[in-house]
Amino acid sequence: MQKKQQSLIIIMLHNSCSIFFIFFLYLGISCYISTNGHAASLGHYTLSCPSFNNSISFSEWFGTNLPFIFYDPSQYNYDVFIEGMKQLNISHVRIPIHWSVLEPQNGILEPTYVSRLDFTMDKLSKANISSLFFIAGSPKWISSNPSASNYDQYPPTSVEPFILRVKWLLERYAMKGLEIIQIWNEVNLPSFWAPMEDPQAYTHLLNATFTELRNFTHSSFSSHVIQIAMSGMAYFSEMPYHDMNPMFYSLEPLGAFNYCDIVSYHPYYNTPEGNIPQQNVYDFEIKAQLAQQFLSKFGKKIYATEWGWSTYASDFSEQPFITLTQQADYILKRLIMLMYLCFDRVYQFALFDFPPVGFSTRDTYYGIFNASTSAMPNSLPGKPSFYALRNFLNFIGNQHPHNSLHSTPKLIIPKVNDPGNMHSFTVQNSNGDVLWMYWTSMNSSNNQSMTLDTSLIKDILNQTMNTSSTSIVVTFSVYDPIENVLEANGIVEDLNRVTVNVHTTFRVAKFSFSKSMINSSPSPPKQSSFKPKDSKRVSQAAFTTWDYHPLRFGFMFIMIVLTQVLILLEQ
The missing domain is CATH 1.20.5 (Single alpha-helices involved in coiled-coils or other helix-helix interfaces)
Structure with a gap:
């Protein structure tokens, strides 16, 4: 024995x-x-967003903040700006409604303000542009601190007058494109909710308004569904007087997420990658992924209702100085990051510069249009950021309202001379072109040549060869939308030797196929069986798929050992 x-x-x-x-x-x-293979690395992505079925319609996804009501329509040509929005395929705007200015006395509305708002909504309605109103700023007669010089930054003493004014806005503008009401703005900051942030008080305002509006009907919009958005939180909702703890966490036990259709925050950063990209080039996206995982469990749409960079030229205490060209580069980079981070809609801040009176120097120059002159010219006064956005949309073929970007089953990634610290985004447009948008951090050497892994392109060609015997021509081009320069453009002779130069500024590459050879519909994305806990939105590269996960092999190992033991025991 x-x-x-x-x-x-x-x-x-x-x-x-x-x-x-x-x-x-x-x-x-x-x-x-x-x-x-970058299945588990940060920086390389395709669309993996269940909320919009792994595709993005740019006209539905991209919006802007519109400060029309600060400008006298008799002195500024609103039609010029609307034409600019049309060129960027924008059909959604966010408009500030300052309650203190709208209703300076109880029940008495300021006629000039109402007139400008009427004029704005008429113009937008005719252009088929929908609006989000955010309402903030307590009038002195309802402010909880009426004697303070900043009385409008204090919350109201009663919610009923606020609800009454919101109902008035709905009655007046719902049939002119008003689709979303956002309850207050940046309530996690004392500058909007003084003297300090108060999650319980804000939840009370949100609950009362949401409940009342859900039961509110009016003949002018009986069939028009209005969505309610929670206040757009500054940054990631950190509260200065609560040890910088996120307000989102404090709102959860109060049930606040039950009283809205949309949650949102304002991911302002010094650069697209983070405040100090030299230390961590993935700082922003790591935090944004954590925020998305937390917020997505409530089943609400997730918006970024403000984001952008100012081109102001003095007092850099609030934001480091950037040039007009840097603003263009930053906006394009952040735009791509917000796509693969699965925001349901984003509103860039802002369409044009604010008036210099009543705003900080920084806040004055966030626009992608100049608007600081005494009279607006009849031609588009665009900054480089406007033209870069327009160039980008034209190049990727997404300037048409019905065109979309779709996920791909594989990623295009560097295969040889990977510089590291990269961000890239692989998608396919409605024309069948494969697009690769990319840049690297300032820590990497510029203009280094790298060879791409083009397995995705080979797969598409193989699929096409199975259905056609005709030869297929693949064209590869690289475009700089900021300088409007086509850096490469030609027929691909060898898919194993496709190279591009590394750049710290934004670039987009395109693989185009002969139209007769490839179906205009993109290939269906590979579905992963891996489901992250408590999250419906995690970008493809945020986790390792089951197909490649080492835990799979650990499980296989355990099963093999158990099988061997059972066989030996049988012997």
Whole structure:
């Protein structure tokens, strides 16, 4: 019996060695694929957003903040700006409604303000542009601190007058494109909710308004559904007087997420990648992914209702100085990041510069249009950021309202001379073109040449060859939308030798196929069976898929060992 046990142990050890060898071989392969295939690395993405079925219609997704009501329509040509929005395929705007200015006395509306708002909504309605109103700023007669010079920054003493004014706005503008009401603005900051942020008080205002509006009907918009948005939180909702804890976390136990259709925040940063990209080039997207995972469990739409950079030229205490060209580069980079981070809609801040009176120097110059002159010219006064956006949309073929960007089953990534610290985004447009948008951090060497992994393009060609015997021509181009320069454009002779130069500024590359050779519909995305806990929105590269995950091989190893033990015991 003892001899049989010894033999059994020897056999098990021999088999275990073989098993361990196979296991670690699998583990090494899986780690290699996971690292070199970028399935688990930050920076390389396609669309993986269940909320909009892994595709983006730019006209529905991209909006802007519109400060029309600060400008006298008799002195400024509103039609010029609307034409600019049309060129960017914008059909959604966010408009500030300052309650203190609208209703300076109880029940008495300021006629000039109402007149400008009427004029604005008439213009937008005729242009088929929908509006989000955010309402903030308590009038002195309802402010909780009327004697303060900043009385409008204090919350109202009663919610009923606020609800009454919101109803008035709905009655007047719902049939002119008003689709969303946002309850207050940046309530996690004392500058909007003084003297300090108060999650309970804000939840009371949100609950009362949401409940009342859900039961509110009016003949002028009986069939028009108005959505209610929670206040857009500054940054990631950190509260200065609560040890910088996120207000979102404090609102959850209060049930605040039950009283809205949309949640939003304002991801302002010094750069698209983060405040100090030299230390962490993925700072912003790591935090945004955590925020998305937390917010998505409530089943609400997630918006970024403000984001952008100012081109102001003095007092850089609030934002480092950037040039007009840098603003264009930053906006394009952040736009791409917000796509693969699965925001349901984003509103860039802002369409044009604010008036210099009544705003900080920084806040005056966020626009992608200049608007600080005494009279607006009849031609588009665009900054480089406007023209870069327009160039970008034209190049990717998404300037048409019905065109969309779609996810791809594989990513285009560097294969040789990967510079690291990269951000890239692989999608396919409605024409069938494969687009690769990319840049690297300032820590990497500029103009370094890298060879691309074009497995995705090869797969598309193989699929096409199965349905057609005609030769296929692939054209590859690289475009700089800021300088409006086509840096490369030609027929691909060898897909194993497609190279591009590394740049710290935004670039977009395009693989185009002969129209007769490729179906205009993009290939369906590969569906991963891996479901992250408590999250419906995680970009493809935020986690390792089950196909490549080392845990899969760990599970296989355990099953093999158990099988071997059972076989030996049977013997």
